[in-house]
Amino acid sequence: MAIITLTTDFGEKDHFVGATKGAIYSELADLKIVDISHSISPFNIPEAAYIIQNAYNSFPKGSIHIIGVDSELNPENKHIAIKLDDHYFICANNGIMSMLCSEITPEKIVEINIHDRIETSFPVLDVFVKVACHIARGGTLDVIGKAIETIKPIKNLVPYVNEDRTQIIGSVIYIDNYGNVVTNIKKHFFENVQKGREFEVSARNYKFKTIHSKYSDIVNFDIPDEKRHDEGRGLVVFNSGGFLEIAVYKSNPTTVGSASTLMGLNLMDTVSVNFTAVQMAPKGRETISSYND
Amino acid sequence: MAIITLTTDFGEKDHFVGATKGAIYSELADLKIVDISHSISPFNIPEAAYIIQNAYNSFPKGSIHIIGVDSELNPENKHIAIKLDDHYFICANNGIMSMLCSEITPEKIVEINIHDRIETSFPVLDVFVKVACHIARGGTLDVIGKAIETIKPIKNLVPYVNEDRTQIIGSVIYIDNYGNVVTNIKKHFFENVQKGREFEVSARNYKFKTIHSKYSDIVNFDIPDEKRHDEGRGLVVFNSGGFLEIAVYKSNPTTVGSASTLMGLNLMDTVSVNFTAVQMAPKGRETISSYND
Amino acid sequence: MAIITLTTDFGEKDHFVGATKGAIYSELADLKIVDISHSISPFNIPEAAYIIQNAYNSFPKGSIHIIGVDSELNPENKHIAIKLDDHYFICANNGIMSMLCSEITPEKIVEINIHDRIETSFPVLDVFVKVACHIARGGTLDVIGKAIETIKPIKNLVPYVNEDRTQIIGSVIYIDNYGNVVTNIKKHFFENVQKGREFEVSARNYKFKTIHSKYSDIVNFDIPDEKRHDEGRGLVVFNSGGFLEIAVYKSNPTTVGSASTLMGLNLMDTVSVNFTAVQMAPKGRETISSYND
DSSP: OOOEEEEEETTTTHHHHHHHHHHHHHHOOEEEEEEEEEEEEEHHHHHHHHHHHGGGGGTTTEEEEEEEEEEEBBBBBEEEEETTTTTTEEEEETTHHHHHHHHOOOEEEEEOOOOOOOSSSSHHHIIHHHHHHHHHHHHHGGGGGGOOOOOOOOOSSSSSEOSSOOOOEEEEEEEEETTEEEEEEEEHHHHHHTOOOOOEEEETTEEEEBBSSSGGGGHHHTOOOGGGOOOOOOOEEOTTTSSEEEETOBBTHHHHHHHHHHHHHOTTTTEEEEEEESSSSOHHHHHHOSSOO | OEEEEEEEOOOTTTTTTHHHHHHHHHHHOOOOOEEEEEOOTTOHHHHHHHHHHGGGGSOOOTOOOEESSSSBBTTOOOOOEEEEEEEEEEEEESSHHHHHHHHHSSSEEEHHHHHHHOOOOHHHHIIIIIHHHHHHHTTOOGGGGEEOOOOOTTOSSOOEEEEEEEEEEEEEEOOOTOOOEEEEHHHHHHHHHHHOOOOEEEETTTEEEOBBBSGGGOOTTTGGGGOOOOOEEEEEEEOOSSSSEETTTBBBBTTBBHHHHHTOOOOOOEEEEEOOOOOOOTTTTHHHHHSSO | OOEEEEEEEEETTSSHHHHHHHHHHHOOSSSSEEEESOOOTTOOOOHHHHHHHHHHGGGGGTTEEEEEEEOOOBBTTTTEEETTTTTEEEEESSSSTHHHHHOOOOOOEEEOOOOOOOOOOOHOOOOOOOOHHHHHHHHOOGGGGGEEEEEOOTTTSSEEOOTOEEEEEEEEEEEEOOOOEEEEEHHHHHHHHHTOOOOEEETTTEEEEEBBGGGGGGGGGTGGGGOOOOOOOOEEEEOTEEEEEEEEOOBBTTBBBBBHHHHHHHHEEEEEEEEEEEEEEESSSHHHOSSSS
16 A cells, blocks of 8 residues: 655644645545654755655655645746655755755656646645655656756755864754754764764864763663752764764753753754874774763 | 544644544544644634635545534534535534535534433544544434534624725634735635726735735746845735735744734734726736736 | 554654654554654653543554653663553553553553664664554564563652541643643542532632533523623533543633633642531532532
8 A cells, every 4th residue: 555655844733734635535545644744844945854864764665755845836946756765755856855865866856747737836735646646556757757867955964074084064954852953964974084083072162072872871870860960961862863963861842951952052053073183993883882971 | 435534623732632533443443534633723713614614625525524623512502514515524513614604505404413411521522423433334414413504603704895896804814834824805705806907905004916826926037046035025825725815935933934923914903905996907817817026 | 453553752843753653554554553642741751641541542442552752761761561451552661651550450561672682762663663563463462571560650640638538639730732730630539538528629729619521511501692701710620531620711821821821820730629527418429510600
């Protein structure tokens, strides 16, 4: 049974999500529709890019992902469909897919040309649903568009490395439900530059010398509970998506505070990593390992 | 396979939505449940009316729509089920369905009388689910209630037209996720009064002489990107539901602002349209068309 | 067809919920996934406990409930699976299930030991999904863990009764979407102490002498609508889950106010019930009945 996922900035209140699902079921009764998120900030391309990249590959091969963010058709914002990693993505050519396409080469990209002469202010309903159902029925991308080679990039998505490779300068691309601050520095990128050296992560005036693999790694369970003061402490992890993330243990943005609120870190802020000149060990994993704060 | 949709003011956090879905699946395993919205403002009838009207007809004929807003049974708030446009609606007789019923004549309205002696503070779970599953199994409305002829109206839902038909006085009935301001002036109503004349839409001290068919119509794509200043500009469209809407291009209520926040327009505020005395052309469509700002 | 429900503090925006659903469908195509709530306050155990207790038993027997709140595995936070009331629950052993287990004796509790050597910051995806799909396929709890006898309690969950049984001291455990204030005093607990006596519910300086069975019970429908002033009035009900709740008629936290905002009642605040010394009638139901304010 085909799966169609939805990632939009429609919000939870308006009728747009319900209407889109109704239109899908009106075309095809026998499929599953799964919400990934409808709370992307309006017109926020990097947020949408981050979320679809982290969600899509939990789904079975062959899944069809509709991304409805900044999708109104105009001369500079064409509609595209992409086959990549055996998944299908339908969105506007506005940069949303550039992060994922820079990591995995798409098998096929087409610019959708089924619009005929439809002028619409609701292209997800009027165009993306038709394309998704066409694919769900087993149709090919060639039927609904003409092949293109490249898509629009997003600026500033890749972190900067200085010439002598002693520094990575990244930036905050997402703040999650716990107020944790996600940067654009991915684990394999970090390790390629690190090459086993010691390092210091800096965000505003906060410094970290260890990157953990899970949040409770900072807790010393050998000392009694009442003598610990870990809740509210900052730490750095590679999160489940592989992104370097500045977190606060058991944070809650509306009560005890979070990495974003406590450290004053917002979208687009700079997070840098400085490496020592000397290489330490043949394998850098030690430094990133857990339990050695 | 039957489809039951849910439109409520239950919110996203409480257990009410989950419990309702569990109760439906406990009665009938083989159907689809689709959320339209659970973020209607508590007890807000006009919002619920606007959302169900815009969502329902994307769904297949035969779909069953539960509307759980202000639905506690009492002597002045009876439960009803309506068949209209080959869709079924289950709700309280509190005005929610009056907007839709004024446009499309219902095939049947019944006042639900299966309550027996149940006193319940959760009628969606205890009554509406039973009625919906009865219909989903192919049952008729006659079995669950007695036919009635009319339902309760909502006040001030239809815009006012002055005697010499030179002015429409409408009001704001909904503010959407992008902060766009939706009025109760529908396209066919507008065109019936306009009859080809020039017009001016007024909201507070903002004036508009064109109504667009999509948001990016205000952008001149012939001039270079860096010389454009369209983001944040106001415009008027007939939205995808056919309602006159005052919008801001690429708005975001929490960052750059929106029509609601930038122009100070709130629910129930007045939006008027003034027409010139002279008729212009045999067909008014020119004035409402796109690309002619 | 199996049903898996999800109750988490993941929020509505992040990719966590979508990724979890994708992982379930990747293991098993033929089941239903139902969201109970993803808006539990981060790491809030009592909220999660209240919501799962009120939602689970609307679902068919055999349903599988994943609860993803404070679920990172560590030496003091093991993962458990529980069979209770013919439902399955998968969560961390952090107190979430203690409210329910104190009312209904579990048939089986196991401490999950399929982790192998997985270190993960996303245990719902990496562990709970696997356990849920194992159960959905008809697998037993013995295969995925070793039986244990007891689980961790939550403190202060049960209200206090004084020695001469003239007073119950409870506390606020949940504030719902309407701003209604839910206490930990359940109806059967209340009636066991009351034994037919008159009573007074006190919250801050507000007093109530009646408990209703539904919200509109406070309205006198015999007097004309325009002479009533019921909206915004406080009242006490046993809510649909059987908990004593302080409510405001037709409340809306963001406009007219709610029990929480108008009476200044917050989570953990005290709500007490004082009983008169003298017993009144053999059956206390009269005092709790409706329409007798």
